[in-house]
Amino acid sequence: MTTFAPAPARNSTKAILRSQVRMELILTARRGEAIVLAMGVPLLVLLGAGLTHVTNVPGGDRLAYVVPGVLALTVMSTAFTGQAITTGYERNYGVLKRLGASPLSRPGLLFAKTAAILALIVVQLLALAAVGVAVGWRPHAGQVLPALGITVLATTAYTGLALFLASVLKPETTTGLATLIYVLMLAAGGIMFAAPTQIAEFLPLAAHAEALRATLSHGQPVPLGSWASLAVWAAVCVVAAARKFRWE
Amino acid sequence: MRYGATTAVDGVSLTVPRGRVLALLGHNGAGKTSLLQVCEGFRPADGGECRVLGLDPIGEHDALMPRLGIMLQSGGMYPWATAGELLQLFASFSANPINPEMLIERLGLQKSAKTRYRRLSGGEQQRLSLAVALVGRPELVFLDEPTAGMDTEARHTTWQLIEELRADGVSVLLTTHLLDEAERLADDVVIMREGRVAATGAPAALTAAAGIDLLEVRADAGLKPDVPFKVTEATPGEYAIAGALDAAAIAEVLACFARAGAQVTAVNTRRRTLEDVYLALTVKAGAHR
Numbered sequence: 001m002t003t004f005a006p007a008p009a010r011n012s013t014k015a016i017l018r019s020q021v022r023m024e025l026i027l028t029a030r031r032g033e034a035i036v037l038a039m040g041v042p043l044l045v046l047l048g049a050g051l052t053h054v055t056n057v058p059g060g061d062r063l064a065y066v067v068p069g070v071l072a073l074t075v076m077s078t079a080f081t082g083q084a085i086t087t088g089y090e091r092n093y094g095v096l097k098r099l100g101a102s103p104l105s106r107p108g109l110l111f112a113k114t115a116a117i118l119a120l121i122v123v124q125l126l127a128l129a130a131v132g133v134a135v136g137w138r139p140h141a142g143q144v145l146p147a148l149g150i151t152v153l154a155t156t157a158y159t160g161l162a163l164f165l166a167s168v169l170k171p172e173t174t175t176g177l178a179t180l181i182y183v184l185m186l187a188a189g190g191i192m193f194a195a196p197t198q199i200a201e202f203l204p205l206a207a208h209a210e211a212l213r214a215t216l217s218h219g220q221p222v223p224l225g226s227w228a229s230l231a232v233w234a235a236v237c238v239v240a241a242a243r244k245f246r247w248e
Numbered sequence: 249m250r251y252g253a254t255t256a257v258d259g260v261s262l263t264v265p266r267g268r269v270l271a272l273l274g275h276n277g278a279g280k281t282s283l284l285q286v287c288e289g290f291r292p293a294d295g296g297e298c299r300v301l302g303l304d305p306i307g308e309h310d311a312l313m314p315r316l317g318i319m320l321q322s323g324g325m326y327p328w329a330t331a332g333e334l335l336q337l338f339a340s341f342s343a344n345p346i347n348p349e350m351l352i353e354r355l356g357l358q359k360s361a362k363t364r365y366r367r368l369s370g371g372e373q374q375r376l377s378l379a380v381a382l383v384g385r386p387e388l389v390f391l392d393e394p395t396a397g398m399d400t401e402a403r404h405t406t407w408q409l410i411e412e413l414r415a416d417g418v419s420v421l422l423t424t425h426l427l428d429e430a431e432r433l434a435d436d437v438v439i440m441r442e443g444r445v446a447a448t449g450a451p452a453a454l455t456a457a458a459g460i461d462l463l464e465v466r467a468d469a470g471l472k473p474d475v476p477f478k479v480t481e482a483t484p485g486e487y488a489i490a491g492a493l494d495a496a497a498i499a500e501v502l503a504c505f506a507r508a509g510a511q512v513t514a515v516n517t518r519r520r521t522l523e524d525v526y527l528a529l530t531v532k533a534g535a536h537r
Binding site for chain 2: 002003004005006007008009010011012015016019020023026027030031090093094095097098099101102103104105106247248
């Protein structure tokens with residue numbers, strides 16, 4: 001057979017996705033420093049607010065309040081802030097456009113990105129939960145499944161918002177805004193201290209943190225308010241992303 | 249194999265037969281890249297429809313893409329991945345890819361295979377992008393200014409590769425503003441101007457159809473040779489005869505000079521190049537504005 005004789009054929013979807021997820025993970029590992037740094041803030045909050053009395057937290061058990069909040073913060077950091085920044089730049093570099101026009105296809109690319117993000121979140125949450133347990137947090141195992149469910153819902157909302165921002169703004173602006181939102185949520189989202197206003201309880205971070213506190217620290221079901229709030233956020237953000245998502 | 253497109257580009261229909269090279273010429277803004285973008289499914293046609301290999305690039309995107317090889321003008325790669333990883337990634341999307349190592353070697357990228365994309369030179373990025381377009385054994389490749397930013401050696405390697413693609417039955421649509429590139433590689437040339445096709449044909453046919461070959465004769469000054477062609481004597485003793493000059497016509501012209509008793513000291517024929525045709529068309533466009 002001659003070298004370039006046409007013989008186009010798509011590889012199996014499984015093989016294509018495996019290979020793309022692998023690439024996403026390689027690139028994630030290459031940003032290792034950035035990810036460790038991104039975990040630095042939650043870790044500091046965990047140790048600072050969890051072990052000292054620098055802030056006032058509701059209830060008598062500081063770790064029971066702080067650790068689930070830190071887990072929720074980490075999910076936001078990775079699924080929203082990190083993802084908005086990388087997606088903005090990947091769009092800017094033409095990567096989304098080029099890969100979308102390969103046999104990988106656009107849904108395949110979105111699937112691979114989501115899978116890589118979820119894998120990263122799992123690793124980060126396990127690491128932070130381990131630190132929490134090491135310093136004295138005693139989680140309940142009974143409500144782990146609902147906790148995972150609400151985490152997937154939060155991840156969906158954050159991903160939608162990240163893709164939306166990355167599609168409508170320049171990558172530099174996306175980076176700035178995503179970081180600003182992160183800082184505001186860290187302050188107002190009920191992580192280090194109780195959310196300052198009622199309105200904050202409707203923020204995805206506060207709703208997610210509240211749900212993780214109920215399930216992991218207290219062995220209770222996810223509050224209905226958390227389900228409702230995050231479901232609305234997820235619906236709105238995913239619809240916005242689907243409407244506005246730009247490949248180039 | 250046929251496709252036609254209508255968009256910002258106004259009613260263009262092109263045919264690239266199997267194993268042929270079609271060059272799309274035109275200056276910046278003529279609509280070359282817009283046309284490719286529509287064919288590649290990146291943008292919808294504003295009106296009308298676009299079919300590539302009989303498929304709709306947007307509606308039948310996933311069925312079409314494996315059959316196409318796409319080389320963008322720039323970018324499209326993860327800056328932090330190495331050249332080798334990127335080619336391997338695209339190879340893995342195909343059921344029977346060309347061996348990536350062979351492509352790396354053919355394109356002279358051995359030394360850069362472990363280099364991250366953002367550290368590659370412009371020419372190396374272009375060569376990698378070409379390799380990525382070819383690795384899936386496509387039927388039709390779209391090359392948007394494939395040799396832009398390449399050094400002379402890489403350009404020649406790329407030209408050889410494109411000739412090999414044609415020989416192996418791959419259809420190639422390339423855009424370029426290098427006229428020598430089009431003249432050397434293309435079976436057919438389409439010159440675009442303001443989103444429309446200004447001229448189309450084989451390079452030789454285009455230059456011949458323009459019809460005005462030139463005969464330059466150096467002889468005694470001030471002669472008035474009686475020939476059925478336009479004769480100009482720009483400098484005394486240097487005559488330019490323009491027209492459809494075949495061998496018989498040239499013999500007749502020279503006979504006229506002989507009859508006038510002239511001492512002919514030099515004769516030179518000049519064929520119009522693609523560049524002349526191109527410039528004639530684009531100058532005409534300028535005059536319309």
